Amino acid sequence: MSGSSKKPMRRAVVPVSKTLPTDPQDQHSSSEEVDPIFFTPSPSPPSNTPTPDNASALPCDHATGEPHRHPNPTRHPDFWFHDGSIILQVESKLFKIHQTILANHSEVFAGLFDVPPPLPTGTTEGDDMVLEGCRIVVLHGDTEKDFESLLRAVYNPSYFDDTLPPSADVETLLDFISGILHLSTKYLIRNLRQRCINLFTSKFPATFDEYTAKSTPQPSYSSTRSSSHKQERYRSDTLMRALHLAHSCNITTSLPYLYYCTARLSLHRLLKPRPTDVDWQTKSVVLAGRERLRYATLAISYSFLLVFERAPTCAEMRCGFASGPGREWRSIVLGGESGIGSAPTPPTAATSITNAGGVNGISASATAERKSKSSSNRAPNPLRLYTRWPELGVCDRCVEWNKGVHERGRREVWERLPGMFELEGWDELRKAQGS
Known part of the structure; x- marks a missing residue:
């Protein structure tokens, strides 16, 4: 022929x-x-x-x-x-x-x-x-x-509802949506892709309101405690898998929170390679972002403890000399209640740096240094909601005022989250994700 x-x-x-x-x-x-x-x-x-x-x-x-x-x-x-x-x-x-x-x-x-x-x-x-x-x-x-x-x-239009339980954990959810998400992205099946994204963001939120709804303690009527809420914890391999999936399927609006969660893993885990891990370039971004999160904790979301301000309507002089904010700040810095990062101990109006460690002089400095070294491996958590308001020892007006300062700080951290991990801003991420 x-x-x-x-x-x-x-x-x-x-x-x-x-x-x-x-x-x-x-x-x-x-x-x-x-x-x-x-x-x-x-x-x-x-x-x-x-x-x-x-x-x-x-x-x-x-x-x-x-x-x-x-x-x-x-x-x-x-x-x-x-x-x-x-x-x-x-x-x-x-x-x-x-x-x-x-x-x-x-x-x-x-x-x-x-x-x-x-x-x-x-x-x-x-x-x-x-x-x-x-x-x-x-x-x-x-x-x-x-x-x-x-x-x-x-x-089968009811395939999602019939197959995936509403209470499915994150591993089960990823197993279920991964294949559909990959192929609906590849073949531009927009309704299935969006449904998978909605399920994905139910575990890895894309907005601050979604994050707070997911992380805020829910009232419990079966316990004597004021609240009972077991926040879902993710295994390190699961986070790496979800980060891979978000990158490969272009779920860009979940990337900042996924980086945030990955940055909160222990340094030992981040530096320990596993076959399913993200690459080292991604890990370097995570590690750099980890330090930015530490700074955001101290300078933005928890700064109200470092530089405590009385409410404009406060009528009690004791609030201006309260030692509670300083104690709480040191507790957070040295890995106390929130277990967040390490930084130099700040001066306060009513507390001496010399006596901050429970002993004086060189001994106190050495104690603080040991605590700082042990807490440096602890993950920063600037988005975490502060709840120990009675420990501040200030009036109700000052508490309400500083709750607002704290809330605005957490929102600011969320808005800055993409930049901490070398991503575009939220608007650009939403446009890039498309539908």
């Missing part, structure tokens, strides 16, 4: 929006170009290639020109519809599904399916293979498990 008589291979090229990147390596710089996804029709295989379910031919991998690495694909038991109009091969599974359903959900598949009508079984036109009257398309880079989860979510 002459070269001029051979029909050219048809290739559907569908670019991916820059707001929905698919390559995890591209996440550190959202302004970089993202390679398009290529959906390649399969050429005719060598005559000795095994065929799936009595079909006459098997798709090949255009990247190498060799037969596909799964020489014996099988039909998926749940997604092989007799009235299906397209066959998608993902690894070793064949899915015969309805292209109109996928096209209605996915902008990418809508472009992919813009092809001529199907041919008779076992025939080819150019490089397109057909089985049971349906064109076969190989989807590269996807896994059977992830694609099956995606199809279940597409075909």
